[in-house]
Amino acid sequence: MSGADFAVSILGQVPTPVMAVNNDYELIYLNETGLKLLGKGWEEVKGQKCYDLFNSAHCKSDECRVKQAIAKQTTCTARNEVRIGQRTIPIEYTAAPLRDDEGNIIGGLEYIVDITRQVRDERKLQEQSKTILEISTPAISLWEGIIVLPLVGVVDSFRAQQMMQAMLSKIKETASKIIILDIQGVAAVDTAVANHLIKITKATKLMGCKCLISGISPAVAETIVQLGIDLGDIETSSTLKDALADAFEQLHFDVSTAK
Amino acid sequence: MSRLVLEQEEVELTDISDNVLALSAARHMAERIGFTEVEQSLIATAVSELSTNAVRYGGGGVLILRHISNCKGEGIEVEAVDSGPGIADIDQALTDSYSTAQSLGLGLPGVRRIMDEFVIESSEECGTRCVARKWR
Numbered sequence: 431m432s433g434a435d436f437a438v439s440i441l442g443q444v445p446t447p448v449m450a451v452n453n454d455y456e457l458i459y460l461n462e463t464g465l466k467l468l469g470k471g472w473e474e475v476k477g478q479k480c481y482d483l484f485n486s487a488h489c490k491s492d493e494c495r496v497k498q499a500i501a502k503q504t505t506c507t508a509r510n511e512v513r514i515g516q517r518t519i520p521i522e523y524t525a526a527p528l529r530d531d532e533g534n535i536i537g538g539l540e541y542i543v544d545i546t547r548q549v550r551d552e553r554k555l556q557e558q559s560k561t562i563l564e565i566s567t568p569a570i571s572l573w574e575g576i577i578v579l580p581l582v583g584v585v586d587s588f589r590a591q592q593m594m595q596a597m598l599s600k601i602k603e604t605a606s607k608i609i610i611l612d613i614q615g616v617a618a619v620d621t622a623v624a625n626h627l628i629k630i631t632k633a634t635k636l637m638g639c640k641c642l643i644s645g646i647s648p649a650v651a652e653t654i655v656q657l658g659i660d661l662g663d664i665e666t667s668s669t670l671k672d673a674l675a676d677a678f679e680q681l682h683f684d685v686s687t688a689k
Numbered sequence: 690m691s692r693l694v695l696e697q698e699e700v701e702l703t704d705i706s707d708n709v710l711a712l713s714a715a716r717h718m719a720e721r722i723g724f725t726e727v728e729q730s731l732i733a734t735a736v737s738e739l740s741t742n743a744v745r746y747g748g749g750g751v752l753i754l755r756h757i758s759n760c761k762g763e764g765i766e767v768e769a770v771d772s773g774p775g776i777a778d779i780d781q782a783l784t785d786s787y788s789t790a791q792s793l794g795l796g797l798p799g800v801r802r803i804m805d806e807f808v809i810e811s812s813e814e815c816g817t818r819c820v821a822r823k824w825r
Contacts (some may be wrong), residue, residue: 584712586705596792617712618730620737621795656731657799658785 433681437535450528451496452537464542467514486512486521496538499525503535509545520549567593569600575607576677578670582615590626594633599641608677609634609649612670614645624659631664640680644673695763696721696756702740702771703749711740712751716766717752722763723825731803732765732823739769739795741821745790747771747817757822764824767804772816779809 438615441448447464451457456477465472468483481489488494488510495506522545528537568587572578577600579593599610610632616623631641643666648655654661667673678685681682698718700711715736719729736752743750750771755765776782783801788794797819801807804821811817 532776566767584706584709586708588705617709618737620734620741621793621799622737624740627795648726652727653730653734653803656803657734657793658802659793659799 436656443500443543447542448540449480449540450537451480451540453500453535455481457483458537460579469515479524484512485514485647486510495523495525496540499527500535500538503527520545556607563589563592565600569596569609571600571604571606572610573603573677575681576674577604577606577609578600578612579609579673580612580615580670584617585623585626587626589623590630593626594630597630597634598637601634601637606639608640608642609680610642610644610670610673612645612673612679613643613650614647616645616650619650621651621657621659624654624657624661628664641667642673642676644668644670692757692759692766693764694741694755698754700752700754701749702739702752702769705744707744708740708783709756711736713784715754717744718756719765722756722765724765724823726767728762728823728825734766735800735803735821738800739767739821742796742819743769743773743817745769747773750816762825764805764822767819769819769822770816775813775815775817776809776811779811780807782793782809 441459442462444461445463447467448459448461449457449464450459457475457480460468460472460475463477468475470483475483481494487510492498493508495508498506505524505526507522509520509522512519512521522544523540523542525538525540527535528539530536566582567579569577569579578599579597581593585593598607601609611627613619613627621625627643631643634641641664643661643664646666646668665676667676696718698714700707700714702708702711712733716729716733719732724732736754740752743752748771750769750773753766753768753770755766755768757764781787782797784794786794786800797809800819800821803822806820806822809817810819
């Protein structure tokens with residue numbers, strides 16, 4: 431077996447479709463896996479236009495990465511979907527310009543990876559993150575007129591937005607006068623988190639509800655001071671228990687032990 | 690002054706959620722080095738600021754944590770590198786309450802206050818590199 435034959439034999443056995451086309455998008459090579467995917471023999475597809483065989487969303491458009499690879503003279507990768515028969519398969523394909531011995535571009539080379547599983551996993555992950563987000567901002571009615579929102583983990587702008595919405599709708603729903611934001615479980619109170627807390631406090635105030643922040647540990651207190659953050663007139667306390675006692679006092683509730 | 694790297698950890702920053710990894714890695718390393726709980730919290734906060742900046746303004750990058758030592762003792766080195774557009778005016782970025790993004794503008798000056806040493810190198814071509822150290 432000559433060196434070239436050996437190389438072609440190896441390409442044939444690559445377990446993913448590998449294809450080469452000339453400048454007119456006519457098939458000049460397709461490996462075994464590619465033929466199997468199409469369910470056709472080489473004699474049947476030889477010289478056919480690739481876009482007639484692989485009916486994908488990018489075909490015949492400027493999105494086609496083979497076209498881009500030839501134009502830009504560099505490799506291009508993209509996600510795409512191919513329709514073969516009744517099936518639609520999500521793929522990721524990489525195209526590269528194909529050159530002859532003198533370095534002239536004579537077409538394009540492409541290999542295709544089936545990413546069905548990856549796409550399914552990604553969707554699942556997105557669903558799960560959405561679920562986590564939904565269950566991680568519970569606004570709980572703790573007492574008549576008092577809501578508590580325990581915060582855990584990391585607060586980014588997206589989540590802060592969610593929290594704000596959850597709180598404001600709960601305030602409207604329950605006509606609460608005091609909301610306690612317990613930040614004991616927050617990973618780190620950096621300037622972004624503090625900024626979100628300040629904004630949330632302002633928004634609740636506009637709805638006629640007072641926001642108390644509890645769960646400020648000594649470490650967090652020192653961090654806020656060192657960062658130079660001014661929490662203004664936001665009422666804070668070290669524990670949820672203290673915050674609740676404050677809330678009772680402000681609502682003129684009298685708590686006593688049963689005799 | 691020569692410094693020795695006893696341990697090194699890298700966290701890739703592509704998304705704001707990578708902050709969580711950077712933060713907990715920093716906290717754990719700070720704990721192993723023997724920083725107090727308050728110091729751990731301060732270091733984690735500094736790391737959070739730097740990685741948030743790298744993702745938000747630098748389009749992602751990498752955060753490198755190092756357990757370092759020199760003749761005076763042990764400490765932690767936090768290096769955040771991105772390949773973003775760079776900081777046009779570093780002095781301004783280090784000024785309290787200056788922000789280009791309607792945030793508090795206390796991130797970088799805060800990091801400078803929290804850490805013992807803080808250096809920023811930034812250029813349009815190479816992006817931004819922040820190195821901060823805190824000694825025990």
